[in-house]
Amino acid sequence: MKIQRRTVNSSTDQVLDSDPVIDRIYKGRNAQSKDEFDYALAQLLPYHLLKGIDACCSWLYDAFKAQDRICIIGDYDVDGATSTTVMLKGLAGLGFTDVCYMIPNRIKDGYGLTPALVDRAISMQAQRIITVDNGIVSYQGVDYANANGVSVLITDHHMAAEKLPEAVVVNPNQLDCTFPSKTLAGVGVAYYVLIAFRAYLRDQGHDLRFNLLELIDIVALGTVADCVPLDKNNRLLVHHGLKRMRSGQVSHGIAALLSIAKRNPKLLASDDLGFAVAPRLNAAGRLDDMSIGVQCLMSDSAQEAHSYAQTLDSINLTRREIQANMLDEAQKSLETVDVKNEKIAIVYGEKWHEGIIGLVASMLKETHNIPAIAMANDSDNTILKGSCRSIPGLNIRDVLVDFDLQHPGVLIKFGGHAMAAGLSLNASRLTDFTEGMRALIQEKVTDDMLQKCILVDGPLPQSHRNLPFARLLLTKGPWGQCFEKPVFDDVFTLESVRKVGQAHLKLSVRDSEQQYDAIWFFCPESWFAVRAKQVRLIYALSINDFNGKRSVQLMVQHAQVVESLPIVS
Template sequence: MTRIQPRNIPQRALTALTDAGIHPLLARLYAARGIRVKGELDTSLRALLPPDALTGTREAASLLADAIEAGARMVIVADYDCDGATACAVGVRALRAFGADVHYLVPDRITLGYGLTPAMVEIAARLEPDVLITVDNGIASVEGIAAARAHGMATVITDHHLPGDVLPDADVIVNPNQPGCDFPSKALAGVGAMFYTMLALRAELRERGAFTDAKEPNLAELLDLVALGTVADVVKLDHNNRILVSQGLQRMRAGRMQPGIRALFAVASRDPARASAFDMGFALGPRLNAAGRLSDMSLGIECLITDDPGRAMNIAQDLDRLNRERRSIEAGMQEEALIRLEGFDAGNNASIALFEPDWHQGVIGIVAGRIKEKLHRPTIAFARGNNGELKGSGRSIAGLHLRDALDLVTKREPDLIVRFGGHAMAAGLTIHETELDRFRAVFEEVV
């Protein structure tokens, strides 16, 4: 059933906007959407926060520029969601435009799991990279970065997830949420972090005279990818993110987009001339995510980096088929979950943790989100992994920081969670199947 939920309208912001000459009705709408002052209505690129304001971008730019000049090989390790795919595509397209030798890898969700694990490093080592770059992951990869350094790789982390107590010993970390970073936009998505890193790299190469005899790449051509990843990752649309999304949407509406983006619009039967955030979040994003959930996100990345419209359309059609399959699997899992919860006593339970042996790892996050919306309880759905482990995906409600809650669980029971990571509203974790009941009890206490 549809619920109408009134937005809170901060009085201070409303007053500031009306005093600045904004019509009272528009001022109410803007204030309810987080606009605090008139200047935040400027979505031109000149209002974008500068790249050097983001800690680590200068150091990353210097390292990557040296690597390009030396002809070094780079490998990007991406996450398997839409944010990770678009971040990888931004990196591949920009670095190739700068003349770099760049390749990419994305871990298999089922066999390797999330992030730069030591096992993923061993796979990357087969490509003999000199530089390993993470996009939308890496801030929790202490062991993975150590393994990469043991192989002699230089390491650059670009991420936006919240860090743990110990940071990886990478050569450079670009993450607005790392300690000591004063970048005002803490809501930057993974694709945004990579885009900023590429902006800084272009500036470094410009200073070195790399474009004296060659045309300087126009990175604004990548803003359709940045917009898609930002919206699909459901990060807060603060002023800086509004600029990135608005600029990307303007390019789409004007017909200036990657062939893969155009193909995704076509298979979703959406009109790019009328592109909106709805298209990003509910049409294009889910089709890309379907590759990471049910197949291989390399399929989605290839769709975004190919310049061949025919190949892009063929891949987009495959992604559309996977998305239909994902919907079918999700519907069955959600029905099972609701049957399990028929006797759920909302009054006596503050949290929900569900597991079915035949659930698909790629869809548990969506199921957790659906149950959370229905029962308004932080929800974690588990699916069976390898070696007696359960992979969980959680969704939270306003007022409960899910990653911090899981961190508190580990502090109370250090041996309970094998690994975890995430944000305030979404997180992933791994536990041993034999510990499910104990996890439920401790998580309920923490919540």
């Protein structure tokens, strides 16, 4: 494990925050000026910079005047569910009276707008289709819709090809789009469409009282859950979403999910959305029907939302059990493989659940710090579906492109991003795929890439290891992808350790002034019986809220023994 202190940006003499620790943290994330932390709503990037937004507003206004029946087609992850919810609630608030929705099934329907989904929309009497968080590569689906007289508006954020489907398109990642932020989540694009159309309606003389800020908590959830980089524009959206949640102005659905997860909205951080709320929603898309997630987020009452949240929590418990079993099988299959030497973990389970393989690949990648691919059979056992996860420095989608060029005909289809990708291949070609990928990875992955690195913000002064500073950190974010939560590096006297649950460690540590509680989730087994005088902790500062009593807690990410105690026989 390599521990590396963040390089503090020295290109600016400007003081970014009056607190010197916060100032150091900001500069360690390459911030240039105070303007990057001005989260006034007026700082939101203007919608008119989005290519296609004028055509989009005209399309929506035609539908509005005719009151055409619109079908929103989303995706089966949290970004898709929140995008669908935001569009449904937003259009209703802006005066649309006939809007339905559809969430594809991950296994039966696959990803994106397909002719089969268009047929289902037509059977629902849809005259128009809006895609959210998908559609930018749905050429066949859009052509089929056009041939059947159904007009399509695509709102998406995924990478676009030079040729677009024959539809009205809003996507910051299409060619020649001047919108400065390319990291909007699908829900962010949907929200921008609503902002633009609300302004369009006002220009047409419509008296509107619907406040789009009522939706920003859902926008924040989808943005955090999709792990998009938190540039200033995304931080602004998440900032206002968290602000409303902490003030009690939260949708019934999110409030119910927070309650089920035992999270206090007043102390809410962005990682609570990512680690407590999002998995419960995602489980529905992986094992069941993401429509349950949409129904939870759409709930008009606390009672209704709580019922859906309980269902989602139950599905998530099942997901965790399936995932644990699959991961155990995957780890056992790797016992005879020198994964560090091969530099990739490729696992396959004949009876594995297709909706969970991405999580297994992620866990293997985290455990071994190597690229990982997990595969499962489709319904008729002739096709294998695979999910890939990568490490920094390796673009896994580019590796699949190279593999396809070298071994044409093995992959049926593939796609994705630098750190995550999906694929399908003929089951009979599994050996060809495994051997070919291992050879490519040997060429591309260096020993330096295999060394896991934790970036730290240096020591945290004793004067800042307290509740006021922990509360301050909550407000100085939001923290997340590419704007990581602060992590500190300090040496403490170790007073005690005890095992909690199956794989967690509770520590009591002390500096020269006071004692602190610390928790280390999924720590190495060797630490359960550690004996040491002093330990070096790599940790984040958090607030433990238990029975109304709040205290500082250190969230340990890594630890090292500084001085060991003698073993007494």
